[in-house]
Amino acid sequence: MGTEVVAAPPLSARPSAWRVVEYQLVAARRYWRSMVILGVITPLTYVLALGVGLGVVVDNNGRQLGVPYLVFVAPAFLTAAALQIAAADASFPLMAGFKWIRTFHGMVSTPLTPDQVCDGQLLWIAVRLIVNSSLYLAIMAAFGGTQRWWVLLAIPAATLTGMAFASMVAALAAVLENEGNGFNVLFRFVVTPMFLFSGTFYPISQLPDWGRWLAYVSPLWHGTELARGAGIGGLSAAAAIGHIAYLMVWLVSGVLLARWRFRVRLTK
Amino acid sequence: MSAPETAEVLARNSDEAAEALISAQGLTKRFADFTAVDGIDFDVRRGEAFGFLGPNGAGKSSTMRMIGCVAPVTAGTLRILGRDPATQGPAIRARLGVVPQQDTLDLELTVRENLYVYGRYFGMSRAALRPKVDELMDFAQLSERANAKVEPLSGGMKRRLTIARSLINDPEILLLDEPTTGLDPQARHVLWDRLYRLKQAGVTLVLTTHYMDEAEQLCDRLVVMDGGRIVAEGSPQELIAAHSTREVAELRFAPGANAAAAERLSAALTGDRERIEALPDRVLLYVADGERAVARSHEIDLFPLSSLVRRSTLEDVFLRLTGRSLVD
Structure with a gap:
């Protein structure tokens, strides 16, 4: 075959989920520019329109929040953006891997296992969230939305929040067989309301009881509390541990669920 | 490991x-x-x-x-x-x-x-x-x-x-x-x-x-x-070799006339491994000598619109084994 036969390269190591991340990095060479542009424009819009614009109105009515409105709201935006990106990346792109371009089926005919494919896709989303949250934070800082170095902890808080939710969406992506209409329901009736009822724009103490319970259940509220606590303080260690624990429960069950559904889907 | x-x-x-x-x-x-x-x-x-x-x-x-x-x-x-x-x-x-x-x-x-x-x-x-x-x-x-x-x-x-x-x-x-x-x-x-x-x-x-x-x-x-x-x-x-004959004669009759032709042709077959398959659009004669089978069809006054003699293929093996063709 061919003119010269090159000997088989040695199989250097059992492949890991990071090989799937590497694939996504190769693929990202095509679209990293649009990723960065989106990653800059989104925070600019929110920080300017709501943080600075709405912030003037809020701040003129007396500083009941104790800090400028932008400082109060920006860590929450950062967390909400992480959750929305995570949900988007774990939905249709994963479904494409199963159904449309079928790349996942190609992966599991190599030594990679369905669990590794699942882990690799989730790791890739985590990488994206870290990059995107860092960008978000830089823009917040440029517009005076930060007050102290602790705010850096908003990046891991937002990433954890996004991953807690992304893992569940990934499990859903592995289950859906139709054209992905389930995701439209998810975005309209879960992701958007979560944004409005998770203490993003105002403390949830402003909400009636039922609204507060919505927030308690929502991973976004727990992530927002963590990120805001990092940005402006006033968060007790016990509360922080509680929020982290709640998000970890989501993340661990989500990953287990997603791995299981990947196995079922890819070994039919 | x-x-x-x-x-x-x-x-x-x-x-x-x-x-x-x-x-x-x-x-x-x-x-x-x-x-x-x-x-x-x-x-x-x-x-x-x-x-x-x-x-x-x-x-x-x-x-x-x-x-x-x-x-x-x-x-x-x-x-x-x-x-x-x-x-x-x-x-x-x-x-x-x-x-x-x-x-x-x-x-x-x-x-x-x-x-x-x-x-x-x-x-x-x-x-x-x-x-x-x-x-x-x-x-x-x-x-x-x-x-x-x-x-x-x-x-x-x-x-x-x-x-x-x-x-x-x-x-x-x-x-x-x-x-x-x-x-x-x-x-x-x-x-x-x-x-x-x-x-x-x-x-x-x-x-x-x-x-x-x-x-x-x-x-x-x-x-x-x-x-x-x-x-x-x-x-x-x-x-x-195991499931078909050496040659196949494909005779195509007018639409609707294939089954009746197959009926009459079956009487004309000799060898014990020879057989007839009537498809909707043509009749297949599995025989040792295809040309002779076509000639015999003319002898009993059956004149197909077209005829073709070819060697057996796996398609014929499949038809023989399952009664159906491979590509529907």
């Missing part, structure tokens, strides 16, 4: 199992309420080209997915390179090449990137992959498109890329599920040529097809599958 060890053990195991790289006994695949593969036995020997021939739904693809260590076995035993896919799937898959029925290429990536990324799934190093990727693009006649996206490539080119990709780890066994379905005749011949070269290079080929010409071109040995079972086994020539 580290990877080099795994490779050595596999190599040793496969030496011991030189007779059968793949061995299946009572192999069964059941889905909820449907048995796709119904207890089949077969062995694939090193260096041979082994085929599963059968219509769509015969259980070929399910069998291939079990051999590929992707779908679990429901019942029976399956050993690949002497190993059990249930416990050593990744180690076996490291030594297999897989060409699935539907391409799984990333259309957004270039030809080169597709090969590179796939090699990385096998744990191959970047340095080792570079010459390998070049060699495979050359083999697949895609070197000129190395840095082109896959999306706009023709079906035949994509298929060749899929085959090139399946060779990235220098597999001991290459599994091809319907390798040329959906390709135009010219693209099929280019692909057959590439597969034939692989066979000459000593790669063990296992393929499924519902094209009898493909099976005849490529397979040293094949099994005919129908309804999840193996209904016959042998080389193409053996199968034709």
Whole structure:
């Protein structure tokens, strides 16, 4: 075959989920520019329109929040953006891997296992969230939305929040067989309301009881509390541990669920 | 266990199992309420080209997915390179090449990137992959498109890329599920040529097809599958000798007249292995001497609109064994 036969390269190591991340990095060479542009424009819009614009109105009515409105709201935006990106990346792109371009089926005919494919896709989303949250934070800082170095902890808080939710969406992506209409329901009736009822724009103490319970259940509220606590303080260690624990429960069950559904889907 | 060890053990195991790289006994695949593969036995020997021939739904693809260590076995035993896919799937898959029925290429990536990324799934190093990727693009006649996206490539080119990709780890066994379905005749011949070269290079080929010409071109040995079972086994020539006659006379009568003609012709047959098959559009006479059969039809005043004498093919074997044709 061919003119010269090159000997088989040695199989250097059992492949890991990071090989799937590497694939996504190769693929990202095509679209990293649009990723960065989106990653800059989104925070600019929110920080300017709501943080600075709405912030003037809020701040003129007396500083009941104790800090400028932008400082109060920006860590929450950062967390909400992480959750929305995570949900988007774990939905249709994963479904494409199963159904449309079928790349996942190609992966599991190599030594990679369905669990590794699942882990690799989730790791890739985590990488994206870290990059995107860092960008978000830089823009917040440029517009005076930060007050102290602790705010850096908003990046891991937002990433954890996004991953807690992304893992569940990934499990859903592995289950859906139709054209992905389930995701439209998810975005309209879960992701958007979560944004409005998770203490993003105002403390949830402003909400009636039922609204507060919505927030308690929502991973976004727990992530927002963590990120805001990092940005402006006033968060007790016990509360922080509680929020982290709640998000970890989501993340661990989500990953287990997603791995299981990947196995079922890819070994039919 | 580290990877080099795994490779050595596999190599040793496969030496011991030189007779059968793949061995299946009572192999069964059941889905909820449907048995796709119904207890089949077969062995694939090193260096041979082994085929599963059968219509769509015969259980070929399910069998291939079990051999590929992707779908679990429901019942029976399956050993690949002497190993059990249930416990050593990744180690076996490291030594297999897989060409699935539907391409799984990333259309957004270039030809080169597709090969590179796939090699990385096998744990191959970047340095080792570079010459390998070049060699495979050359083999697949895609070197000129190395840095082109896959999306706009023709079906035949994509298929060749899929085959090139399946060779990235220098597999001991290459599994091809319907390798040329959906390709135009010219693209099929280019692909057959590439597969034939692989066979000459000593790669063990296992393929499924519902094209009898493909099976005849490529397979040293094949099994005919129908309804999840193996209904016959042998080389193409053996199968034709065992299940058909040397020649076939195809007589085409006016629409609606074929059945009646078949009725009258059956009286004219002599040899005990000779028989008649009445299809909706023509009558097939399985005989030792086709020209004589056509002449006899004229003797009893049956004049077909057209007649053709040809040698028997696997298509006839399949028709004989199952009462149905391969391509519906």
